[in-house]
Amino acid sequence: MALVNPSFLQEVKASKEFNATACMNCGVCSAVCPLEIDLLPRKLFRYVLLGLEDKVLENTPVIYQCLLCKMCEANCTADVNIAENIRFLRSYIGRKLYKL
C-alpha cells in the first residue's frame, strides 16, 4: 500500500525546481538512459506528483545513481527538466533521510 504524505506534496508544489506536470509518460527517457533504469524518471515523477513519499524514499539508491547526463532531457518530447527534478529529490532526501 502506498500512502500520500501531504507535507511532501506541499513541498513539491511550493518548489520552483520540481516540475514534471508536462510528462506524458511516453517512456523515451527510460529507453535512452545509459543506466537502462526502467524506473527513472517517468514512474518516479508519478510518485512525486502523487505525494507518495514512501515510494520515493524506497528508490533512494536509484535517485543517486542518476548520472545527471541529461540524455533523457535531450530526447524528452515534453521538455521536462529531468536533471533539475532529480537534484530536487536529492536535496529533499539529503535533508529528510541523511540529515546532511
Add this chain to the structure above:
Amino acid sequence: MPLPTGPVIGIMLDNLRKRDSVFPISRRKAVKWAKDLAIPVGGETVLYTGSMYQLLPYMIAAVNRMGKLENTFLAKMVGMGRFFNRMINVSNIMFRPRGSDHKRFGSIIRDIARLLQQAGVKFGYLYKEELYAGALAYDLGADDTFIAHARRVHSLLKKHGVRSLITIDPHTTNMLRSVYPTVLPDFDLEVKSYIEVLAARENLRPRNKVEGPIVIHDSCVYARYEEVIEEPRRLLERAGYTVVEPRDNRKLTHCCGGPIESLFPSMAHQIGVKRVEQFKKVNGNRVATMCPICMATLQQATGGALEINDISSYLARAFCEPGGNGKPASAKDNRSGL
C-alpha cells in the same frame, strides 16, 4: 553490501565545509603545474582551474579504496569514517594518490596554459588561493553547502578584481557560467572555456605536423549543458587531425559513467565499458576527452586497448614547441583578456 550513500556524501560535504574541497588536496601540489610558466598572480582575466584536474589523483585513490569496500561487510564502516573525518582529516590518510597521477593531471593543465600563451592570451592565476567551484555538492543536491561555498569563491574573485574567467573543465565552466548566476544575483563575471577561447583565436596555427584520426568523446556537460560542441572539433581539425565521431556524439553523446564513480564504482565502470565499445567500432585508436572525470573513467574502462588522452595533449603536440613554455615567438598578437 553497497556503499552507504548518506555517509559517503556526508564525508565529501564535511570536507567541502571544513577543508574547501570534497577531497582535501595539497595546495602545494595543486599549483605545481604552473612552475616556470611565468603566469602573473591575479589580474582581470584569470585561468580558473577549479582544482578539478588536481582533484582527480585523489578521486582515483578514493574510488580504488571504496571499490574494494563495495559489497563487503566493511562498507558499514564508512559511517564511522564520517564521524572521525569531522575531527581529523581521514580522507588524507585513507586515500593516498600516486605521484604519477599528480604528474599526469598536472601536465594537462600545463599544456592548456601553454596553448593559451601560444595563442597570445593574457591571463593570471590565483595559485594557492584558488578554490574548487563546488560541482559535486551541487549535483548531490546539497544546496545550502553549495551556496555557502559559491559565496566564498565569489568573494575571492572580487577581492582580486577578477572580471573574466577562463575555465579548463566542463563542470567548473557549468558552475561558474550557468549555476552561480542563479544562486548569487550579483555574480556577473564573463566565463569561457579555454576550448572556446582557443577556437576563436585564428592566429593559433600548428607548429608541428600531426595527422591521423582522433575519436572525439563529447562531455555530457559541455555538449548538453553548455553547448560547447563544434569548438573542440574545429581545433582538432586546425591542428591537422581527422575527427572521427563515435555512434553517440555531439548533443546525444554517451556518458562515461564518471559522475557516479564515488558512490557506485562498479556501475560507473560498466557504463565506461559500454562507451569504450562504441569507440572500438570506429576507425582510430586515439580518443580525445575534454573532462578529467571522463578521461580517468574511460582510461580505466579501456584497460589499455585505446589511447585515451585529454584534448589539450593532442593540441599541444601540434600547436606548442615540445617541452617549451609555449610563449609565442612574436608578441605581435598579444591581445589582452578573452
